[in-house]
Amino acid sequence: MEARERARRSAQQGAADPALRVALLGAGVVGSQVARLLTSQRDDLAARAGAALELVGVAVRDVSVPRDGVDPALLTTDAEGLVERADLVVEVMGGIEPARSLLLRAIAAGASVVTANKALLAEDGPTLYAAADDAGVDLYFEAAVAGAIPLVRPVRESLAGDRIRRVLGVVNGTTNYVLDQMATEGLDLDQAVKQAQALGYAEADPTADVEGFDAAAKAAILASLAFHTRVPLEQVHREGITAVTADDVAWAARTGHVVKLLAIAESTDAGVSVRVHPALVPTSHPLAGVHGAFNAVFVEAEAAGELMFYGRGAGGAPTASAVLGDLVSAARHRVLGGRGPVESSYADLPLLPASAALTRYQVRLDVADRPGVLAQVAHALAEHEVSIEAVRQAPTASGGAASRAVAPASGTDPLALAHLVITTHEATDAALAATVAALAELDSVTRVVSVLRVEGA
Amino acid sequence: MEARERARRSAQQGAADPALRVALLGAGVVGSQVARLLTSQRDDLAARAGAALELVGVAVRDVSVPRDGVDPALLTTDAEGLVERADLVVEVMGGIEPARSLLLRAIAAGASVVTANKALLAEDGPTLYAAADDAGVDLYFEAAVAGAIPLVRPVRESLAGDRIRRVLGVVNGTTNYVLDQMATEGLDLDQAVKQAQALGYAEADPTADVEGFDAAAKAAILASLAFHTRVPLEQVHREGITAVTADDVAWAARTGHVVKLLAIAESTDAGVSVRVHPALVPTSHPLAGVHGAFNAVFVEAEAAGELMFYGRGAGGAPTASAVLGDLVSAARHRVLGGRGPVESSYADLPLLPASAALTRYQVRLDVADRPGVLAQVAHALAEHEVSIEAVRQAPTASGGAASRAVAPASGTDPLALAHLVITTHEATDAALAATVAALAELDSVTRVVSVLRVEGA
Missing domain, CATH: 3.30.360.10 (Dihydrodipicolinate Reductase; domain 2)
Structure with missing residues (x-):
């Protein structure tokens, strides 16, 4: 039970911990996205990690090249010095050297490290694993295998x-x-x-x-x-x-x-x-x-x-997502000791009723097969500010081909039916439900056959 | 740096730790699979968890009902007593009560808990999360959301x-x-x-x-x-x-x-x-x-x-897989304190050459379009003990329809070609390569057009 007591004390300390210092090695496509997300998601990251993550420096070859979303004051060519003053080191420079030496130096200095460097891991992973194991620090590399895919x-x-x-x-x-x-x-x-x-x-x-x-x-x-x-x-x-x-x-x-x-x-x-x-x-x-x-x-x-x-x-943002997930895990281990993921309900977001959900509908109607019906139907949708993505007309379930509701034709059989399949653009579920109710009231609509939401498009 | 030092000491203690005591609540479809895997994968689990996982009891309603793969001596109706003497408690009994009370009792007694109980989590998850949080123990529930799918x-x-x-x-x-x-x-x-x-x-x-x-x-x-x-x-x-x-x-x-x-x-x-x-x-x-x-x-x-x-x-074995993954994580946290996953290279398995891989081939051949060719080709495969799953004949790339290699026909044009598409059953890559070499030597084979492996079937 001693381990639990230790974990609890560590967690309590964690709450009062100062920010964790993050060093970023490389500011290319992935690195600049990591820097951007560290800023834009600062609060969420702090809540999930149990401590603020403070970017203390970005090692680059040439500090005179501006980097999107990176404060120029953070740029440095002194990567060795940078890793020595970090709690967490993120390596997204790629290649074998100097990435390997820098990671080993960071590990030796007691930092936990996150890398997206598949070439280095495939070439010399065991050396890095062993070094991290000896030093008792975390080595994470989710981004190295399949970009954003958690694997x-x-x-x-x-x-x-x-x-x-x-x-x-x-x-x-x-x-x-x-x-x-x-x-x-x-x-x-x-x-x-x-x-x-x-x-x-x-x-x-x-x-x-x-x-x-x-x-x-x-x-x-x-x-x-x-x-x-x-x-x-x-x-x-x-x-x-x-x-x-x-x-x-x-x-x-x-x-x-x-x-x-x-x-x-x-x-x-x-x-x-x-x-x-x-x-x-x-x-x-x-x-x-x-x-x-x-x-x-x-x-x-x-x-x-x-x-x-x-x-x-692959890609900057997806790879950065995987890097940050690792960074939060490594931070969490530092802050919370032996604990698992922190309690997940720190947010208290309002829950919306289903009627507020934005969705698309596919509505199937049996309508009178006569000119002008489509105009009437379209008008009913427009009144509810629901726009139509596609309309398709087809034989009715009973099998008769019908065409006049869409394309006016000469001659009218008052008993003939057409089947209309209407796909809408996105609207609130409530607006769509009201629209369907209005359609059901139309003289020309014999029956609302089916209403299904469309998702994933 | 204190947290790291703690983690290191904890890890060193871990190596000498005695087995962790596992209590299983429920011995239905999932529970009996969990019990089975705890036995059949005992060594792998110990290596991954950092300590042996010893099943100390299985709580059931009726001990007289035999359970597949569960030692009858482990069965007990005293679930309350069982959870008090476990380090890790696995709940796969389902339903709200007594599952909730037993998990809360286990948490209060300092055990880490794993549950596959979606009804309970959906109904009263926050109570359990809060209890685990207060007690500083792990609560895992991978199996509760989507069975075997890591989510x-x-x-x-x-x-x-x-x-x-x-x-x-x-x-x-x-x-x-x-x-x-x-x-x-x-x-x-x-x-x-x-x-x-x-x-x-x-x-x-x-x-x-x-x-x-x-x-x-x-x-x-x-x-x-x-x-x-x-x-x-x-x-x-x-x-x-x-x-x-x-x-x-x-x-x-x-x-x-x-x-x-x-x-x-x-x-x-x-x-x-x-x-x-x-x-x-x-x-x-x-x-x-x-x-x-x-x-x-x-x-x-x-x-x-x-x-x-x-x-x-869903299903017994898939759900049990997720439960055991959680169990190993919870055990690892107990044994190793704040450490991440243990070093992954504890096995030292022989690496096989590609020629040893079992695979299937699809071979495309241009052959002379005359009777008996297929028999010759089939004979060459049989000699190498490669069996044929399917043969398909088609017009050659140059467009002429050909049929005689498969179905003998009257009249022979010595220049006509047929295209054979042969799919083999599984054989070693080496045997298949030798077979293809032999096919290339046949008089009736004009050209080996393509050789591709078939996977995922």
């Missing part, structure tokens, strides 16, 4: 009581975009790569992506997480997508597959297999629906069964 | 530096199965529910599922997690699927949608909206691909963008 915590913690058998990942957005374009536009590889470059999805030199180097680094980290074993990068079998032809992609579709570049980590009785190569994935598989720059990691575990984690694998 | 950690921790705007969840497997069957088989609601009951996917009284009560409880928990605010269950707007007709489902398909029962939690400037209702979801949305008994939760966050978590939302 390290789920695999290391949520699945800690399970046994992972296999991990299949679409972990490189550039190649996924290229293969997608080949499939949907019929482009060949060169054309698709050029298009990706033009849109900024691929580097001028696309080697790291198309040859699978980026995916291999992620595969090494994923495998070591999933199987708690060390996976040197040079032992990851790697094939890129350069041999994939438009013909391959077309044939994949004809046989019910899509081509994906997969990072695969498998555990069998004989050992662990880690590889990256293009593969045919059945269109019914959840990974087949991962399009464009999105990433996803599919996990097969003994007890949990099949799991998938989906989201943005 | 609590990602939302509470990985996204702790971000702002969640909206959560859309397919969180009830029964209704998802029912709506799926309506869509694919054209059944009406009653027929689909009866089918679900016959297969054991729905209860004899399906009210809790089809009326949305189960989803509403999960929505309340999800909203409180996502927005750090209290959401009383009675303020969740709830509509079930009983009004959804076969016609609605058919029309959804015609307009590019599927019908899903969604749990929705949204944060706007005005406040938080939490609701459960059927909705049309565009077929292109990741939630549209969540079929049958699978669950998924789609999260929109300010910086991270769109994320989705997918997996089994």
Whole structure:
């Protein structure tokens, strides 16, 4: 019971703790987003971490270059000095050196560290893990594996009581975009790569992506997480997508597959297999629906069964989100000692009634099949300030084709019905409900057949 | 730096700690799986938790009923006594009482607790959170929201530096199965529910599922997690699927949608909206691909963008996986104090070369279009003990239709080509590579056009 008493005392101290000093190494696409979020979400972060997070410096190569959202007074070229005066160090500079030396220096100085550096972790992760372990500090790297997608915590913690058998990942957005374009536009590889470059999805030199180097680094980290074993990068079998032809992609579709570049980590009785190569994935598989720059990691575990984690694998803001999640965890451990997540109900937000929710409706009506009905219906919606996204007319449930409600035609059968399918733009649920009630009152509306909300569009 | 020193000392003590005593409340579908995994994964769990996890008792109503995988000597009806002598208490009995009283008693006695009880958390979560907070113990409930799907950690921790705007969840497997069957088989609601009951996917009284009560409880928990605010269950707007007709489902398909029962939690400037209702979801949305008994939760966050978590939302083993992940986390906090996850490389597994991986191939060949070629090709595969799953013949890339390689025909044009698409069963990558080399040597094979691995099938 002593540990609990310690935790409690630590938590009480925490409340009175001064701010934690955060050092940021690098101010590129990710770093500037981290700096921005540290400012814009200051209060939420403090509430969640149990102490304010104060950015005390940003190490850059050239302080004369202005950085979006970063106070110029915080810029410094003295990264070594900076890490020595921080409680928490965030490394988003990339590359092996000086990132490794700076992280080791920070750890030795007693700071907890957060890194998004997959190349470094794949190259020399065990050195960093061991250093953090010896120093008794946290080393977090959620952003290094799949950008914004929470993967390290789920695999290391949520699945800690399970046994992972296999991990299949679409972990490189550039190649996924290229293969997608080949499939949907019929482009060949060169054309698709050029298009990706033009849109900024691929580097001028696309080697790291198309040859699978980026995916291999992620595969090494994923495998070591999933199987708690060390996976040197040079032992990851790697094939890129350069041999994939438009013909391959077309044939994949004809046989019910899509081509994906997969990072695969498998555990069998004989050992662990880690590889990256293009593969045919059945269109019914959840990974087949991962399009464009999105990433996803599919996990097969003994007890949990099949799991998938989906989201943005790259980009400044998504990666910064993962970095900040780690930063809050590391801060929380400093402040609260052995405690789990802090009590989650610190906010006291008003709860809105369902009628206040903004939503879209799809309303199906049976209407009289005569000219002018659509105008009447449209007028009823406009009166309630609900705008129409689409109207579709169709045969009624009883099967007769009808057209006159939308397109006036000569001759009128007063008993004929048309079926109108109206999709609205967003409005409050209350406004939509009132609109539907008004539609039901119209002479020309025989029946409101169905009202369903539309979500996720 | 004092906190770190404390953590280090605590970690050192941890190494010498005796086993942690685990009490299990309930031995139903989930409880018996928890007991089974505590035994079968004993060593892995000890390595990950930092101490052995010893099951000291299982509280049941009737000790004379044998429980699969549970030592009868561990069964007891004295749940109160059991929780008083445990370090970690797992509650999988369900219902409000006596679960609530037992958890509060366990917390008061200084135990960390893990529960899978969504009804209790939705009903009275804040009381439990506050009690755990006061006592300085952990309260984990990953299994209560979406079964095996890691969601609590990602939302509470990985996204702790971000702002969640909206959560859309397919969180009830029964209704998802029912709506799926309506869509694919054209059944009406009653027929689909009866089918679900016959297969054991729905209860004899399906009210809790089809009326949305189960989803509403999960929505309340999800909203409180996502927005750090209290959401009383009675303020969740709830509509079930009983009004959804076969016609609605058919029309959804015609307009590019599927019908899903969604749990929705949204944060706007005005406040938080939490609701459960059927909705049309565009077929292109990741939630549209969540079929049958699978669950998924789609999260929109300010910086991270769109994320989705997918997996089994119910069932004994999947739920037990989530419970054990929580149990390991709680144990780790007891043993290691303020430390993050233990160093992940405790295993030292052999790394296999890619050639040892079991995989399937799709091989495309240009072959001479004459009788007997398929027999030759099939023979080459059989010699390498690679069995064929499917062969498909098609016009060659140059466009000519060919058929004779598969179905002998009269007359032979020695220059005509056929295109064979062969999908193999699983074999080692090495055997498949050798087979492809042998195929390339055949007189009748003009060209090996493409070799791609098939994964995820």
